[in-house]
Amino acid sequence: MPASEDVLRALAQVMAPLARLLLASGLDYTRxxxxxxxxxIEQARLELLRSGQKDTDSAISLLSGVHRKDVREWRTNGLSGRIAQEMSISSQVFARWVQDPLYRDRRKRPKPLPRLGLAPSFDSLARSVTQDIHPFTxxxxxxxxxxxTVKTVKGQEWIVPHREGFVPPPGSRDLLDLFGANLSDHAAAAVGNLLGQPPQLEQSVFAEGVTxxxxxxLGELARKLWAQARxxxxxxxxxxxxxxQGRADATCRLRFGAYYWAEDVSQQTPQPDPTATGDDRDDA
Known part of the structure; x- marks a missing residue:
């Protein structure tokens, strides 16, 4: 088990960019x-159950450090309402488009499809994934x-995929959903490794001193390698x-990802304002 002080030092590194996001979004420490x-509270309860102990209010309060009155309120109001999101139908359709040879071109990229008609068409693609919703949906x-995007050629509608994949606009709800899901599962893999659970893939390549x-x-190479692996x-x-499908033990989910980050370390920390006093109180 890692030492508490070591964990706090590591979490300070993790929280630094998250604190930046919070402050940029108008969220302070109190919120x-x-x-x-x-x-x-939820994680303390799960930890108690994993260790075979009773999840009483007192036990949860002692382990979590949260006051008993807050634990009682949590009992009354239930869980926090976070819902695990399954892969949407539209995402399943796009995934099938990417991998099914019938809907790819000679370079193995998803190809433009006529909206209607026999396979290969967008209508046949959507219906190959599900019969529960209309392809137009x-x-x-x-x-x-x-x-x-949709383009009309000689009176026929064609559905043209964005072959580089989906990158939501900055600040959008879709990008925030991806942000939460990706970082959550990445952290879960890393924490599991730290706590001695069965090893999960969680590695990276680091280099310093390049132009x-x-x-x-190297960033372009990373994108190329990711496209192949994806x-x-x-x-x-x-x-x-x-x-x-249909198996009783088909109960697992997974996520496979990659990231690339680069920065100029010589400009990492902004210089402090020499006119700042560190105290905004009026001494008059």
Whole structure:
């Protein structure tokens, strides 16, 4: 088990960019502390149950550090309302588009499809994923997400995919949803490794002392490698998902990701304002 002080030092590094996001969004420490209460309560309860102890209010309060009255309120109001999101139908349609040879071009990229007609068409693609919703509904959501555009050629509508994948606009709800899901699962893998659970993949490559040009070129290489790995993973995950349907033990979920971050460390910390006094009180 890692030492408490070591954990706090590591978390300070993790929280620094998150604190920046909070402050940029108008959220201060008081608001964050209030939101953390139910998280500490829920995780304390799960930890007690994992260790075979009773999840009484007193036990949860002692382990979490949250006052008993807050624990009682949590009992009354239930859990915090966070809902695990399953992969949307529109995302499943786009994933099938990426991996199914019938809907890819010679370079194995998702190709433009006529909206209607026999396969390969967008209508046949959507119906190959589900019969529960109309293909137009899936198309509407893909348009909303920015995954496709519609072009009319000689009176026929064509659905054109954004082959680089989906990158929501900055500050959008869709990007925040991806942010939360990606960082949560990344943290879960890292924490599990720290606590001695069965090892999960959680590694990175680090380099320092390169030029901005090298940094940009390495960033392009990272995107190229990710595109290759992503396509292979989608193909295999889709095959296994289809094979596992209907099995009683098909209860697992997974996430596979990658990231790339580069910065100029010589300009990492802004210089302090020499006119600042550190005390805004009026001494008059």
């Amino acid at each position: 964050l502390a209030a939101e953390l209460k139910p998280l500490f 899936a198309l509407t959501d893909l348009l909303r997400l920015g995954l496709v 901005p040009e090298s940094s940009r070129e 396509a292979e993973m989608i193909t295999e995950a889709t095959r296994r998902y289809a094979a596992d």
